[in-house]
Amino acid sequence: MSCYRGKYADELIKNAAYIGTPGKGILAADESTGTIGKRFESIKVENNEENRRALRELLFTAPGVLPFLSGVILFEETLYQKTAAGKPFVDVMKEGGVLPGIKVDKGTVELAGTDGETTTQGLDDMAKRCQQYYTAGARFAKWRAVLKIGPNLPSQLAINENANGLARYAIICQENGLVPIVEPEILVDGGHDIDRCADVTERVLAACYKALNDHHVLLEGTLLKPNMVTPGSDAKKVAAEVIAEYTVRALQRTMPPAVPAVVFLSGGQSEEEATVNLNAMNKLKTKKPWSLTFSYGRALQQSTLKAWAGKTENVKKAQENFHGRCKANSEATLGTYKGGAAGSEGASESLHVKDYKY
């Protein structure tokens, strides 16, 4: 068998292609309870279920926002939550033409004998969990593998183990109707230059696509969520056009055209940076046989969170702000972003947290 051709094949291909619709992208709202707690702490909001629910309602019901989104990634708790008026979030999304997605990994664990490298867990009973999520309305999934750059890193072990985990996760998802987003994040932490990042990214992506092929994954029914190719967080910044050139070249060298779309992660980039870089990629004149769009968490929510600060009276303002960022990124997928999007103070604030753990 070369690749999955089971009962969900056509649906997977269709959903993956839909997510890559030009002008649309993904809101990554799948922060685990612990992680969202850190966000709340920064705006002095208590981390309880009601507040988590309220934040997500703010985002999903923001007027005019859903047309800019093709998908939203959810944490398990959120998949089953509803608006204050009692409408399941999943229905809100479906009515807005947005596919619900679900984070299915269970975080990282250290690899013995390495210099703090990790692999990702979550494969146990994954098939069953995917079936439940599909029944609840999810149509795509996300699994985050993490690698880092250092003098001798990433090691071959870390690359192989993470690539294999991604491939096992991917085929299990497909067998159960969920489009797998393959996310091999290479952390931006470090003082390395952009060439180093490019070398590592190309090596990691090549390993991922070999593993996906080995595991019979249907590439037409997958998405890739990679880091952009940039200098390390402690190195000198470069222009957006340079990031665009290096990033697209890395994809040209490793990602087969059967994959319909790339949904970039924002890493520690500021909201504006992430938008401008994506825009530069879509303006680049070179071979790009896949959509280039976004799957942003912090880079879509940061200024919105601050505007909300947990107060009901701020909801409207926060939603307008959110609309501004969604629209900006929608334009970036078309290469038409002109800068200066609605996004109050904070849109240029770096969101880099060293050794970021979700």
Place this chain on the structure above:
Amino acid sequence: MSAYRGKYADELIANAAYIGTPGKGILAADESTGTIGKRLSSINVENVESNRRALRELLFCAPGALQYLSGVILFEETLYQKTAAGKPFVDVLNEGGVLPGIKVDKGTVELAGTNGETTTQGLDGLAQRCQQYYAAGARFAKWRAVLKIGPNEPSQLAINDNANGLARYAIICQENGLVPIVEPEILVDGSHDLNKCAEVTERVLAACYKALNDHHVLLEGTLLKPNMVTPGSDAPKVAPEVVAEYTVRALQRTMPCAVPAVVFLSGGQSEEEATRNLNAMNQLKTKKPWTLSFSFGRALQQSTLKAWAGKEENVGKAQAALLTRCKANSEATLGTYKGDSAVSQDASESLHVKDYKY
């Protein structure tokens, strides 16, 4: 280091792109002395150097033919031969805008413990040989790896070893200024169906591109010479549109778009079959971020050889036959081939020889 960036990088990229110029393709005229002997014997011509020289002069000097070619692959002996008037073949080709190429492998040897599977030799001293060939005017090279389909074939060992050999050959070529044509031929022999050929082709190509990445090969400075995806020689034939669909899909699933062009081998296909299949591929409406062209040996020379029959008085007729096939294949690269209602008997003759050895 992710990919070769040495002194020949720009030249390799330019030459690889040139070979993929729409409307052009490669004449594979690199038959070894033994193999050309079989061809000559089929038309009752003695296998001596002057006849081998005469045949190649007939081909390279065929009026109007060179405009349809971007490259010609030569056997070592031919690289140093001249026309009867004393002009080096390399000069004839260069003046005609055709890059000279050189076969650099030294044939196949059996892999112990397998069911007749092989690997390809020729790595010893390859760097020095490449330098000599470059000095003699060659600008690209060819290395043929061979795999076969059977109940348990190709084995993982055969795939790995052939992919590794191709990758080693490729980087050595690049370091010495020659664009490597990567040829992982999966023989058409057998009664397997189209799906089986597709699975094996996708598995083999994925292994090749992983190996090329591992060995730091600059994909933008390479070409791929694969088999088309077809049913086995003993299985019922399918329409060119089907061959086209399966072949292009196999490439979409495995070949990064940094590779500028694919130059198909013709295997045992007749001249007309090979042209029609290539034409169908170029008519297909799907993602094809690489040129799809030809590197045909038998499928360009068969009727020419017969028309020549070794006789001086037939040279004009033979050259006209070559021009016809070159023009037909040129149109096929543009998807504009209309077929030839007056196609010769020879053009439709299958050129399949079981377990073909060059």
